[in-house]
Amino acid sequence: MELEEIRSLTRRHFPEWADAHIGMSVIEKGGSGRIFVRMRNGETGQNMIAMQWSDDRPDNARFASITDFLNRHDIPAPEIFGREEELNLLWVEDLGEIDLGNLDGQDWNTVRRPAYQSALRCVFLLHRITEELAPDDLPELELSFDEALYEWEQNYFLEQYVERFLSPDLADELRSDSSLIELRRELSALPRALVHRDFQSTNVMVSGNDTSLIDYQGLRWGLPEYDLASLIYDPYTVFTPEEREDLIGYYFSLKKEIDPELSEESFRRLLAQSASQRLMQALGAYGFLSEVKGKDEFLNFIPTAKDRLVTISRGPGGVGMLAEALG
Numbered sequence: 379m380e381l382e383e384i385r386s387l388t389r390r391h392f393p394e395w396a397d398a399h400i401g402m403s404v405i406e407k408g409g410s411g412r413i414f415v416r417m418r419n420g421e422t423g424q425n426m427i428a429m430q431w432s433d434d435r436p437d438n439a440r441f442a443s444i445t446d447f448l449n450r451h452d453i454p455a456p457e458i459f460g461r462e463e464e465l466n467l468l469w470v471e472d473l474g475e476i477d478l479g480n481l482d483g484q485d486w487n488t489v490r491r492p493a494y495q496s497a498l499r500c501v502f503l504l505h506r507i508t509e510e511l512a513p514d515d516l517p518e519l520e521l522s523f524d525e526a527l528y529e530w531e532q533n534y535f536l537e538q539y540v541e542r543f544l545s546p547d548l549a550d551e552l553r554s555d556s557s558l559i560e561l562r563r564e565l566s567a568l569p570r571a572l573v574h575r576d577f578q579s580t581n582v583m584v585s586g587n588d589t590s591l592i593d594y595q596g597l598r599w600g601l602p603e604y605d606l607a608s609l610i611y612d613p614y615t616v617f618t619p620e621e622r623e624d625l626i627g628y629y630f631s632l633k634k635e636i637d638p639e640l641s642e643e644s645f646r647r648l649l650a651q652s653a654s655q656r657l658m659q660a661l662g663a664y665g666f667l668s669e670v671k672g673k674d675e676f677l678n679f680i681p682t683a684k685d686r687l688v689t690i691s692r693g694p695g696g697v698g699m700l701a702e703a704l705g
Contacts, residue, residue: 379430384415391460395419412438416472425472426459441595442468443517453503454590473590479579479615486621495628496589497582502632504572505602523600528562528655534662542665548703557697561651573600578612607653613660613683650695657687
């Protein structure tokens with residue numbers, strides 16, 4: 379959809395924008411294939427975001443219903459101002475231009491730590507909604523994390539990263555190794571809760587002391603530790619070991635409040651397993667986006683993701699053969 383068509387539809391849909399000068403700027407965001415346009419009303423000073431999507435990815439069409447669900451359950455997310463869903467177009471609240479990744483380099487104690495703790499509290503509101511006690515108003519979700527989906531993520535890693543950047547023979551060797559089979563079987567046997575699925579720094583917006591989730595159209599049943607791993611091992615950003623431990627401890631304290639019997643040892647082991655799975659998925663995505671989609675900027679994140687996967691694989695709960703293969 380052309381920008382002028384979005385402008386025209388905005389004038390038609392919102393009376394207060396009909397005769398105003400409308401400033402428009404395209405927001406570059408990730409690899410989802412959607413178009414985001416920041417719109418500013420020259421008369422009122424109001425900002426909002428127009429989001430337009432194609433039908434190539436069915437999860438994008440779920441953004442509206444999932445947003446409504448999050449709003450109903452007081453989980454911080456943008457408000458939807460207007461809808462032309464037959465045209466694959468929404469107008470949503472503008473949450474600003476600062477995400478968690480923009481805070482890199484700022485003071486940990488006064489800026490980054492409070493923002494990351496706020497983000498963990500946000501996503502924890504999702505994690506408290508369990509599959510066993512699913513709410514009646516739950517919208518249609520993406521496929522749940524089960525053994526088949528974990529296997530798909532592992533194959534994505536093997537095909538799009540190992541085969542392309544290392545060797546097909548190594549991919550075949552890893553594919554037949556029992557360690558990956560055991561990992562996906564163990565993860566899929568655990569109780570599930572709602573997870574964001576792509577909970578990384580660029581998908582959490584920051585405004586003052588508050589944070590809000592975005593890009594949650596991949597919402598599904600899964601393991602909360604997968605979301606935690608997505609954030610604290612996010613290849614887009616940098617933590618010292620002490621900072622990462624700070625966040626792990628903070629999230630563990632949130633879980634401990636509702637599950638006093640939770641063992642820190644079992645929690646950390648599951649976090650390492652989830653981080654291994656998530657980083658394999660991330661490496662597969664970076665390989666696919668760079669080599670197939672021609673988005674070379676994703677090549678920059680491969681070394682960090684690989685190094686973090688190797689480090690985790692060498693520790694408790696990690697997949698040791700990945701450290702040997704990639705290290």
